Amino acid sequence: MSHGPRSGLAAVSSALLAMSRHLEVRDVLKTIVVSARELLDAQYAALGVPDDHGGFAQFVVDGVSDEQWKAIGPLPRRHGILAAMLDDAAPQRLADVRRDPRFEGWPSAHPDLVDFLGLPIRDGDEVLGALFLANKNCPKPDGACGFTEDDEELLGILAQHAAIALTNARLYERSRELTIAEERSRLAHELHDAVSQKLFSLRLTAQAAARLVDRDPARAKGELQQVAELAAEAADELRAAVVELRPAALDEDGLAATLRTQVQVLDRAHSARVTFTGHGVRALPAAQEEAVLRVAQEALHNALRHSGGTHVDVSLERRGNGAVLRVGDDGRGFDPHTVRRAGRHLGLVSMRDRASGVGGRLTVESAPGKGTTIEMEVPGG
Numbered sequence: 001m002s003h004g005p006r007s008g009l010a011a012v013s014s015a016l017l018a019m020s021r022h023l024e025v026r027d028v029l030k031t032i033v034v035s036a037r038e039l040l041d042a043q044y045a046a047l048g049v050p051d052d053h054g055g056f057a058q059f060v061v062d063g064v065s066d067e068q069w070k071a072i073g074p075l076p077r078r079h080g081i082l083a084a085m086l087d088d089a090a091p092q093r094l095a096d097v098r099r100d101p102r103f104e105g106w107p108s109a110h111p112d113l114v115d116f117l118g119l120p121i122r123d124g125d126e127v128l129g130a131l132f133l134a135n136k137n138c139p140k141p142d143g144a145c146g147f148t149e150d151d152e153e154l155l156g157i158l159a160q161h162a163a164i165a166l167t168n169a170r171l172y173e174r175s176r177e178l179t180i181a182e183e184r185s186r187l188a189h190e191l192h193d194a195v196s197q198k199l200f201s202l203r204l205t206a207q208a209a210a211r212l213v214d215r216d217p218a219r220a221k222g223e224l225q226q227v228a229e230l231a232a233e234a235a236d237e238l239r240a241a242v243v244e245l246r247p248a249a250l251d252e253d254g255l256a257a258t259l260r261t262q263v264q265v266l267d268r269a270h271s272a273r274v275t276f277t278g279h280g281v282r283a284l285p286a287a288q289e290e291a292v293l294r295v296a297q298e299a300l301h302n303a304l305r306h307s308g309g310t311h312v313d314v315s316l317e318r319r320g321n322g323a324v325l326r327v328g329d330d331g332r333g334f335d336p337h338t339v340r341r342a343g344r345h346l347g348l349v350s351m352r353d354r355a356s357g358v359g360g361r362l363t364v365e366s367a368p369g370k371g372t373t374i375e376m377e378v379p380g381g
């Protein structure tokens with residue numbers, strides 16, 4: 001069977017259409033191999049995508065039955081003519097592959113290949129794989145016709161499409177990995193900012209209850225109620241972080257009231273005096289309210305855990321269309337420049353990210369012995 005220019009074009013076009021209907025890269029590769037074998041009228045066709053260990057990550061064949069494929073045994077390694085296509089990115093059109101000096105033989109169940117046409121699949125300078133055919137069906141009884149230059153050109157078109165399919169598959173995989181990484185970091189920040197803070201307060205309250213239980217059972221009972229409340233809140237925060245809900249309290253009560261409640265809870269749980277003042281703040285865009293709440297939580301958490309201060313004051317004020325949050329303590333302070341940005345300290349990094357994520361600004365004012373003030377400004381709507 002031979003193709004005139006028009007029927008050849010129609011066949012290529014239908015092969016390309018068939019490819020575009022497949023989404024799985026393996027299906028696309030299979031379609032390319034099947035189309036190549038049919039269009040160029042060969043007995044065997046294959047496509048190999050190398051891995052990093054001298055073998056193949058994918059190897060797709062057509063013209064070989066399942067039994068034959070099993071009998072051949074393991075996938076080929078990259079040697080001989082295969083290596084020439086992949087390593088030198090050079091097309092190989094051979095009248096008899098067995099007579100080529102690079103030929104190194106094949107397993108006993110391997111079909112006997114004679115005439116051979118193989119092309120690298122390339123994306124720029126990079127070789128992504130190889131597409132090859134063997135044993136062109138021949139109308140003449142002696143069977144010695146082999147692949148032509150036209151065949152090489154046609155196979156070149158299919159190799160280009162294989163390159164596109166492989167590149168797309170890589171891009172897709174890469175973007176999926178990025179999404180997973182982003183999701184993981186979001187979850188880490190959310191758990192850090194909201195949940196670990198609640199658990200910290202919970203631990204302190206439970207310890208207080210344990211100390212009081214013999215001496216003052218009535219107060220111990222109060223502390224234990226507090227433990228139950230904090231545990232319920234931690235559970236809510238955890239659920240919110242996992243399903244990416246914004247804290248329900250923000251929708252129900254608004255930012256200022258939510259902050260006030262959380263401050264009251266902390267005031268009761270810790271020995272430091274924790275206060276809140278709010279002035280004339282209007283509702284802000286949801287993302288900004290959420291960011292302010294998270295930053296306040298982390299700043300409070302740091303003040304209660306690290307500062308050793310006796311007072312922590314939280315304020316929320318209107319500024320222009322937006323708002324300013326301030327969390328100040330009278331504790332030991334620290335030098336913000338010497339905090340290592342190593343993995344263990346997520347808090348300050350996370351606060352900065354949250355502020356810039358909503359077009360806001362975060363400043364840390366602190367010096368040893370001078371206490372600490374965290375200020376966050378958000379632009380509003």
Ligand SMILES: Nc1ncnc2c1ncn2[C@@H]1O[C@H](COP(=O)(O)OP(=O)(O)OP(=O)(O)O)[C@@H](O)[C@H]1O
Nearest residue numbers: 302303306307333334339344345346347348349372
């Ligand atoms: N209000 C504060 N008073 C005193 N020191 C503080 C205060 N806030 C932060 N620091 C110091 O800055 C360091 C970094 O804070 P950051 O919140 O980034 O990390 P962390 O609290 O140590 O750990 P994480 O927040 O990841 O649980 C703290 O370890 C602490 O030494």
Ligand SMILES: [Mg+2]
Nearest residue numbers: 301302347348
């Ligand atoms: Mg912290």
